[in-house]
Amino acid sequence: MQSLWSMKAGESCEILAYDDVLAGPYRVRLMEFGFHPGETVVCLQAPAFGAPKVYRVSNTIFSLDDEVATHIRVRVYA
C-alpha cells in the first residue's frame, strides 16, 4: 500500500484513508487542512535526508513529516 510519505516529487495522488494509529484529533486536523479522503494531493518536494516533504492540497502548501505522512494511505496517479 502506498502512503503519502512514499511519494516522489512531482507525483500526485488521491487520498484514500487514514491509518488507525493516527490519533483522532490528528485526523480531524488533517481534514481541516484539506487532506480529505478523495482529495488530490501533489508532492512538490521530497528533500534529501528524510526531511519533511512538501505537498500541495487545493491552494495551500503544507509540509508533513514521516510521523504523520506514513499513516495517510494514497493511490498515486499514473
Place this chain on the structure above:
Amino acid sequence: MPRVLLIGSPNSGKSLLFNRLTGLSQKVANFPGITVDVGVGTLQDMRERELVDFPGTYSLQPISAEERVAVAEFEKALENEEVEQVLCLIDATRLEKSLYFTLQVIRDCQRAGKPVTVLANMIDVLDRHSLTFDTEGLAQAVGVPVLAISARSGKGLDQIVPRLQENAGVQQGRVDGKLAGAPDELLRGEAHQLARRFGPKGDVLVRSQTRLDSFFLHSFTGGIAFFVIMFLLFQSIFTWSAPAMDAVETALAWMADLVVPLLGEGIARDFTADALFSGIGAFLVFVPQIFVLTFIVGLLEDSGYMARAALICHKPLRIFGLTGKSFVPMLSGVACAIPGIYAARAIDSPRKRLLTYMAIPLMPCSARLPVYSLLIAAFIPAGTAFGGLVGWQGLAMFGIYFFGMLCGLLVTGVVSRMSKDHFNDLPFVLELPPYRMPGLQPLLRNAWNRAMHFVTKAGKIIFTVTLVIWVLGYFPNFGADLGESWLGHLGRLIEPLFAPLGLDWRYGVAIATSFLAREVFVGTLGTIFGIEGAEENMVPLVDHIQASGMAIGSGVALLVFFAIALQCVSTLAILAKESESRSLAIKMFFGYFAFAYFAALATFHVVNLLVG
C-alpha cells in the same frame, strides 16, 4: 463598552486587520503560529465599540492545551453579555483551511444569539491574478453576510463599520440559523463542498511560491541558502547590536560621571554609582540585542523563510524531541538567551516550546565568553599540538562551546523520552506561507514593543536582585573590603559547597554575584583580588589566579559549571514571564545548578586523575 470579537485562523491577516481597524500596533507575522496575547482596542470609526483580537486557532476542536484554552475563552466570550457580535476573518486564497472553522464559529454564534460577519481577506491577491470571489454566493450558502476585504491594501474595509452598525441593532439572543444544530462532521463535509465551489481553482496562486521553494528547499541550493541566511542572522546580532550595547554603556557611564561627583563622598555616592547605575545598566544592555534579534526574526517570519528554515532543520532536531521551529530560538540563544526565549513564541506545540525553553539557557551565550576567556587563559597551557596546527586554548574554547550545545540537546533528548504525552502534542503539519515582501515599519514597531516588554516585565526583578547583591557587598563596612562584607561572609558560609571543586570562598562570592550576569564573575574576582579594571584587561587577574596555585582541575570544573548553570537573573525573569510559570523558572534554576555542580565535580576528579 459593547465588544466586537475578531477571530480567524492563524496567518489569515488578523493582526494586520486589527491594527487597521484600531490604529494600534500588534505584531504582524507571516508565520502560522498562535497569537499569544489577546489585544483589545477601540474601533477607530466606531468609538463606542471595542475590538477584541482573539488568539488564532485552526479549529474549535483543540488538540493542545493551549488551543483548548483559546477555544474555552471563545465559548466563554460568546456567553458574555458585553460581546455584541463577531467578525470571522478568513483567507480568501485558502478557503479550505478556514471554512470549517468559519462554519463552527457561525454555528456557535447562532446558538449563542450573536450576529456574525465573515470577512474574506487577501482579496488583493485574487485581484492580482484576475480571479474573482463570489461573496454573494458564499453569503447565501452560509447564511451570514460575507465582505471581501484586503487588510493590506485597505480595499473593502469601509464596508465593515456600516455592517457592524446594522448588526448592533439586532436584539441579543434573537439570531438563529440553519447551522445552529449542526454537528461537527456535517460542518466538515459542508466546508469541503463550499471550498470546492467558491475557492480559487488550479494552482495559479502558488506557482511562484513553488518556484522559490524549489530553490530554498533544494538539497543543495537550499542548504547553502540556509547556511548563508543563518550566518548573516548570527553575524548581525553581534555586529549590529554590539555598537548599540557599547553606546548604552557609554551613555550610562557618561550620566554617572555627570551625577556621581555631585553627591560627594559616602553612601549616597556609592549607591548611585554602583547600585543605581549598574542596576539599570544590567538590564539596559540587553535591549539592543532584543531589538535587533526580534527585528531579524520578524524579517525571517514575514518574508516566509522562517517556515522553510523550520522544515530544513526539523529532522535532526526531532531526534532530540524538538522541532524545526526550535532552531532559530536556539541559535539566538547562542548570542543571548533572552531574545531566544522570546523567539520561541512561534512554536505552536506547547510541549516542544517547553523543551526549547530548556535547551536555550544551555546554548553558549555571549555573557559566558569573558568567563571562558579568563579561565582558559589562566588554566589551559598556551602551547600547540599536532605540529602547531591547533592551540590548546582555542581547542578548549571550541570544546566548551560545543559542550554547552551538546548538553542542551542531551537534556531535551532525555526529558522528551521520559515524558511521552503524544496526544496533547501537535503533529508536524506546517503550513508554508507564500513568500512576501516584509513590511519594515510593523517589524520595527514590534521589535521596539518587545524591547519595552523586557524592560517593563524583567526590569524590576533584575534591578531588585542588583540592589540586594549591592547591599550584601557594601555593608557593614561601607564598601571598604568585599571580603569582610556580608557577601564575603556568605561566601565563606557556602565555601564547603565549592570546596570539593577545589575552590575557596572567593570563587563562591564570584559565582554568587555572577547570578546578575555571568560576566560579573570576572569583575568580582578582580575586586576580591584587588585588581582594578579586570573586565577590560584580564592579564593581571590571570597572573594572580595562576600564582594562587589553584589546580587545573578546578579551572576546568569551573568552565563546565558555567557552561551548564543557569546563572542569569534576566533569563530566569523572562522565562517565568514567557512560560507564565514561575515554578518552571525556579525548577530550571535549581535543576541546572545541580547538573552543573555534579558535572563540575566529576570533571574536577577526572582532570586531576589525568594530570596528577
